[in-house]
Amino acid sequence: MSQYQVKAGPEAFLPPSAASMGIVLPDPGECHIEGRIAPEEEGYEFAARKFLGAKVPTIFPGPLVLWKWNENAAKKATAIRALANALPARLIPMADYRPKYPKIDAEVEINPNHPNLTIWHNKIDVCMFVGVHCHQANLALKIIRGGTNCFTIAMCAQAGHEDACMSFRDATPEKIMKLMDAVNKAKEQGVKSQAIPFKQFIMSRTGLVS
Amino acid sequence: MNKTVDRPKDRIIRSQHVKLGTKNKMGQTYTDINTMFFEVEREPSFMTGSEVIRQAVKVASVGTSVAYPITPQSEAAALIGELYAEGYLEEYFRGESEFAVMGQCAGAAFGGHRVFTTTAGPGTLRAMENFPMWAGSRLPIQVCVTMRGVNSPLSIQPDTLEAHYLLETGMLMWHAETAQDLYDFILKGFIVAEQPDVHIPIATMCDGFFVTHTKDTVMLPPDDLCLPPYDPYKSPVPCMDMECPPVRMMRDPFVMKSNYISYSTHASWQQEIRAAIERSRKHTIHLLDGLIDVHNIDREIIMVASGTAVSQSREAIRLLEEEGIKVGLVKIKTIRPFPHEEIKEATKRAKHIFVPEFNLAGWLAREIKAIVPNNERVIAGPHVAGGMTMPSEVIVEEIKKYLGIEVASSDRRN
Numbered sequence: 001m002s003q004y005q006v007k008a009g010p011e012a013f014l015p016p017s018a019a020s021m022g023i024v025l026p027d028p029g030e031c032h033i034e035g036r037i038a039p040e041e042e043g044y045e046f047a048a049r050k051f052l053g054a055k056v057p058t059i060f061p062g063p064l065v066l067w068k069w070n071e072n073a074a075k076k077a078t079a080i081r082a083l084a085n086a087l088p089a090r091l092i093p094m095a096d097y098r099p100k101y102p103k104i105d106a107e108v109e110i111n112p113n114h115p116n117l118t119i120w121h122n123k124i125d126v127c128m129f130v131g132v133h134c135h136q137a138n139l140a141l142k143i144i145r146g147g148t149n150c151f152t153i154a155m156c157a158q159a160g161h162e163d164a165c166m167s168f169r170d171a172t173p174e175k176i177m178k179l180m181d182a183v184n185k186a187k188e189q190g191v192k193s194q195a196i197p198f199k200q201f202i203m204s205r206t207g208l209v210s
Numbered sequence: 211m212n213k214t215v216d217r218p219k220d221r222i223i224r225s226q227h228v229k230l231g232t233k234n235k236m237g238q239t240y241t242d243i244n245t246m247f248f249e250v251e252r253e254p255s256f257m258t259g260s261e262v263i264r265q266a267v268k269v270a271s272v273g274t275s276v277a278y279p280i281t282p283q284s285e286a287a288a289l290i291g292e293l294y295a296e297g298y299l300e301e302y303f304r305g306e307s308e309f310a311v312m313g314q315c316a317g318a319a320f321g322g323h324r325v326f327t328t329t330a331g332p333g334t335l336r337a338m339e340n341f342p343m344w345a346g347s348r349l350p351i352q353v354c355v356t357m358r359g360v361n362s363p364l365s366i367q368p369d370t371l372e373a374h375y376l377l378e379t380g381m382l383m384w385h386a387e388t389a390q391d392l393y394d395f396i397l398k399g400f401i402v403a404e405q406p407d408v409h410i411p412i413a414t415m416c417d418g419f420f421v422t423h424t425k426d427t428v429m430l431p432p433d434d435l436c437l438p439p440y441d442p443y444k445s446p447v448p449c450m451d452m453e454c455p456p457v458r459m460m461r462d463p464f465v466m467k468s469n470y471i472s473y474s475t476h477a478s479w480q481q482e483i484r485a486a487i488e489r490s491r492k493h494t495i496h497l498l499d500g501l502i503d504v505h506n507i508d509r510e511i512i513m514v515a516s517g518t519a520v521s522q523s524r525e526a527i528r529l530l531e532e533e534g535i536k537v538g539l540v541k542i543k544t545i546r547p548f549p550h551e552e553i554k555e556a557t558k559r560a561k562h563i564f565v566p567e568f569n570l571a572g573w574l575a576r577e578i579k580a581i582v583p584n585n586e587r588v589i590a591g592p593h594v595a596g597g598m599t600m601p602s603e604v605i606v607e608e609i610k611k612y613l614g615i616e617v618a619s620s621d622r623r624n
Binding site: 017 | 406
């Protein structure tokens, strides 16, 4: 059994991929928490409390949920918005994967090739990837683990991400809503959001709407 | 691993492709791999390895195959052409060279097709630049490598040296011992390579001529069944279309910049490809019943081999048994991922580990030496190359000589 744990960094100049350290992805109905396989239900509560305890909780929606390329994408986007409102959490999009360094506006966008810039700039301490293609998500998650202290959560529509500090798999709009339910339940139990007050920014086709 | 990989009833998560259970234009029913391999009754057929490749491709729902002649894969490539003529493939054509073939395969895979090709020897080396490109682009193309000599003067005969060159390309590498292995590996290889958490190319390798041009009994499922189609929407990278051509990634700055962020991205990208190989373990263990097969590994002498060297080792073990020398066997099925934990466990009691190979480099022995404790136990050999056969008696002599047992002079030496 691997002793490796997928913890928030900063881990190393070039951290290993978690898979190379023996971390195996969860099977359907499971999630992983810091590399430990756990029932999915346990993951919802863990993620909800992790989010609520963060000062700058942030959701990074990727192209698979930013564009309405099918009806399910639209439902997922609606669920993500509801989750962001319930927490509350910032929404910072990963609109595509083209590197934007050095011109990236780290306040309002993230890029898989240099995600650490956005994490550092906004002082993000807990984040969730959703709707990002798996390869790009793994790149970003490992780079974040290497150079930042951000705890990463992956809400993956496929098999999950061992390079995230915790990961769900087979994500659907319903699963995102279950995470929102877990947030609301934790709040009912007295857990308060530690998020620093912020105003959700709005983007138009021409850029940031102040 | 953080979890024991057991073997559930369904060896791999069942396909949910919308076409499952429907028929293709050839009247074949799209069928889940669990059903095709573990539920449906198989019938014996007597055929060559090349014919086995044709038979596997016939039921693999392959979209595109690109061919270029090079012995000993030419026959298989031609037989796939027959399948195209019959209507089983959507695209089939001859490339201008092996390098072109692999580039054309990439184009078809970028476009969302399941892609199969074959190559051998110098063709593999000529095409080499494309293999890490396939892996880096996360293209689950399958190339069947019918291994032969790559040296000058020209040899078309069996030699497994080319596998050495493929080790770090980022491809999965499965090494078939028999025609049965080859059939199973081709079909199961598509399924593992196309898993969304894996999604990298796979080289299904066999020893040229020994497997491709000899007949063997192969158990086949009915050919009115076929694999579910490839689903490009499960790809870990965006599908190629006019909005997202692959060149867009290549022309953008991170490949051009000389700075830490650029290098870090490249390094992470390479790590991710190797991580994908690691992720394939779970699926492969389920589908192949483990990455290795073992026989009598409680013995002090163990042979570890892959490909047809396993078959020769089996016979050598039988001959040694007749003389009272007991030897165990480890058959390696996957070279990438390399079954390091399995081999360490299987050889932990062995005092001598022999690695017979059909090449002079001894790449398999090097791989094993790199992972087992007390690696002075590993004896690289015997080796043959350039098309030589490896008589079981040669393995027997090698082991007996090493053990200090007098080897009877054979007629040829007298």
